Amino acid sequence: MSLIKKKICLAGDIGVGKTSLIRRYVENLFADDYLTTIGVNISQKKIRCENGQSVLLLIWDVEGFHPRDAVSVNYYTGAAGVIMVADLTRLASIEMIPSMLKAIKKTAPNAESILVGNKTDLVNTAHPGYQSFLGISRGLGLPYYTTSAKNGQNVEKVFQHLTTAMRKETC
Amino acid sequence: MPWRDQLPDLLRFTFAYADKKGIIRDYHSSFLHFTPGYSDLRGEPLCEAVPELLGMESVWRAVLKGKTSFELPFINKQNATFTCQIFPAGHPVSGLWIVFRDVTALAKQTEEIQQKKNEIRILQARLDTRGHIAGGDLIGESPAMQKLKQMITRLAQVRPTSVLLQGETGTGKSTIARVIHQAAHGSTAPFVEINCAALPENLLEAELFGSVKGAYTHAVHDRKGLVEEAHGGTLFLDEISELSLPLQTKLLTFLETRRFRPLGSNSEKTVETRLIAASNKDLQKLTENGTFREDLFYRLNVVPVRLPALRELDNDIILLADHFVAFFNRRFNKSIKGFTSGAYKAITRYTWPGNIRELSNCIERAMIFKDEGCIETDDLVFHHPPRAKEHILLPENGIDLQELEKKLLLEALEKAGGNKSRAARLLNLTRDTLRYRLEKYNIDR
Numbered sequence: 284m285s286l287i288k289k290k291i292c293l294a295g296d297i298g299v300g301k302t303s304l305i306r307r308y309v310e311n312l313f314a315d316d317y318l319t320t321i322g323v324n325i326s327q328k329k330i331r332c333e334n335g336q337s338v339l340l341l342i343w344d345v346e347g348f349h350p351r352d353a354v355s356v357n358y359y360t361g362a363a364g365v366i367m368v369a370d371l372t373r374l375a376s377i378e379m380i381p382s383m384l385k386a387i388k389k390t391a392p393n394a395e396s397i398l399v400g401n402k403t404d405l406v407n408t409a410h411p412g413y414q415s416f417l418g419i420s421r422g423l424g425l426p427y428y429t430t431s432a433k434n435g436q437n438v439e440k441v442f443q444h445l446t447t448a449m450r451k452e453t454c
Numbered sequence: 455m456p457w458r459d460q461l462p463d464l465l466r467f468t469f470a471y472a473d474k475k476g477i478i479r480d481y482h483s484s485f486l487h488f489t490p491g492y493s494d495l496r497g498e499p500l501c502e503a504v505p506e507l508l509g510m511e512s513v514w515r516a517v518l519k520g521k522t523s524f525e526l527p528f529i530n531k532q533n534a535t536f537t538c539q540i541f542p543a544g545h546p547v548s549g550l551w552i553v554f555r556d557v558t559a560l561a562k563q564t565e566e567i568q569q570k571k572n573e574i575r576i577l578q579a580r581l582d583t584r585g586h587i588a589g590g591d592l593i594g595e596s597p598a599m600q601k602l603k604q605m606i607t608r609l610a611q612v613r614p615t616s617v618l619l620q621g622e623t624g625t626g627k628s629t630i631a632r633v634i635h636q637a638a639h640g641s642t643a644p645f646v647e648i649n650c651a652a653l654p655e656n657l658l659e660a661e662l663f664g665s666v667k668g669a670y671t672h673a674v675h676d677r678k679g680l681v682e683e684a685h686g687g688t689l690f691l692d693e694i695s696e697l698s699l700p701l702q703t704k705l706l707t708f709l710e711t712r713r714f715r716p717l718g719s720n721s722e723k724t725v726e727t728r729l730i731a732a733s734n735k736d737l738q739k740l741t742e743n744g745t746f747r748e749d750l751f752y753r754l755n756v757v758p759v760r761l762p763a764l765r766e767l768d769n770d771i772i773l774l775a776d777h778f779v780a781f782f783n784r785r786f787n788k789s790i791k792g793f794t795s796g797a798y799k800a801i802t803r804y805t806w807p808g809n810i811r812e813l814s815n816c817i818e819r820a821m822i823f824k825d826e827g828c829i830e831t832d833d834l835v836f837h838h839p840p841r842a843k844e845h846i847l848l849p850e851n852g853i854d855l856q857e858l859e860k861k862l863l864l865e866a867l868e869k870a871g872g873n874k875s876r877a878a879r880l881l882n883l884t885r886d887t888l889r890y891r892l893e894k895y896n897i898d899r
């Protein structure tokens with residue numbers, strides 16, 4: 284069977300932990316420092332579907348989303364899946380999810396989408412950020428997870444979920 | 455090598471040419487850096503060969519059709535950064551140019567600037583969120599504390615209005631006032647606090663509203679009052695029940711008009727300030743006996759906030775106790791590990807009439823005399839000994855025992871704010887026994 288390639292993009296405000304989530308998933312590493320991503324870093328991870336089909340995930344770690352920057356939206360072109368990431372400690376990063384989704388859907392209309400509230404290690408379930416994330420996710424009717432790149436909570440599940448959603452056409 | 459072939463290396467770019475179907479027809483040898491696993495690209499589909507262009511078939515069509523270019527600004531690859539541009543080629547358009555250009559130097563500069571900007575933005579956003587969750591700094595997860603936090607959050611979002619904090623002594627009225635202020639105005643706006651019981655009446659007026667030169671014997675300069683100092687921020691009047699009736703009148707006028715006249719002055723001043731008043735006395739009762747103006751009470755009581763007593767905060771007592779250990783560890787430079795299970799039990803059983811202040815003092819005292827390990831029951835000094843067994847005298851004409859029991863059950867529930875576990879503790883019953891008795895008397899609370 285030939286290798287199928289799929290492009291997955293991580294979108295979200297600056298500093299929400301997109302790079303950390305990818306590092307946790309691809310390399311199982313975490314660094315507590317924050318380094319701005321300029322442009323895009325592309326990582327690869329090969330996975331095998333239940334039917335034996337190998338899929339190469341090209342994971343695009345896209346710089347912080349700029350709603351008014353038409354060029355940065357180009358990064359999402361051709362994506363088969365989009366992980367929209369918010370920082371549970373920052374309401375602003377959660378509140379921008381709907382507009383981000385709208386802009387990305389214009390560029391990648393067929394992409395499967397999943398929402399992620401990251402940094403769950405820093406908040407409890409009563410935190411307004413947590414509550415706001417749940418509210419927005421339920422409102423949008425999209426699958427969602429709360430994750431921690433720091434301790435790895437749910438990170439694997441997010442990618443698994445997205446891969447399964449893309450699998451209809453992949454495997 | 456012909457000069458044309460050297461040019462891309464010199465100018466740090468590389469390119470390929472693809473036909474209308476996106477099939478690579480020609481390319482510069484350095485383009486192979488962008489197509490891992492390929493030794494010859496001729497005849498290969500562009501979107502297969504170049505990982506960065508995966509799934510971008512729609513882009514070709516758009517570029518060919520619209521004759522406009524497409525750009526991926528910064529692609530980081532092996533310690534270098536490239537920009538990828540796709541241009542229409544030929545006239546009329548017969549294909550595409552795909553150009554990768556090395557922009558590492560530009561990206562490094564952009565990154566440095568962006569890094570600083572982003573760090574500032576993230577910190578600012580976190581502070582804003584803390585503003586949204588005004589009670590974020592308050593410790594506790596009990597329903598009473600959650601309710602209080604929600605209330606503070608809402609208060610911080612509205613324009614200045616009067617807030618009346620009422621609660622037993624030591625419940626943290628001053629702290630809550632500061633939290634409301636911080637959430638609403640941030641740390642730059644003034645927070646002016648005055649304890650109305652701490653100043654004699656004749657000084658208090660000048661202190662609150664200011665005075666002009668010559669207003670009284672020692673008034674040698676014009677002096678700003680605290681009301682004016684609080685302009686743009688918060689004026690916190692603690693123990694407002696101690697305000698004299700004439701000053702109450704003056705405060706009422708100020709609250710109604712937002713204007714005041716400094717002592718000895720003929721002209722009025724206007725200020726915009728959030729007024730938070732606090733009292734551990736029941737102001738409504740004081741209005742009934744005439745020591746507190748009813749109209750001022752209603753003016754202050756726009757948003758009444760009742761601060762729960764520590765005994766109403768369930769397991770928050772533990773959280774607070776742990777917080778104070780951490781706090782005093784920092785202050786005394788010690789490493790006390792916490793409490794023994796016996797000490798925890800004693801802390802949760804005690805009723806804390808002096809509330810959070812008493813808890814703080816109790817732990818501070820214990821930590822002064824403790825150098826290492828955990829705080830034990832014997833290290834804790836409680837100022838009010840455990841409840842003595844009540845001695846009830848049976849009246850001559852007897853009592854209705856069932857009615858008394860029902861009354862006590864209702865009273866316990868009332869005191870416990872409807873929390874059955876707490877009500878059970880007040881009656882020294884298990885939760886199940888309490889539930890049985892509530893059912894027996896058909897009490898549905």
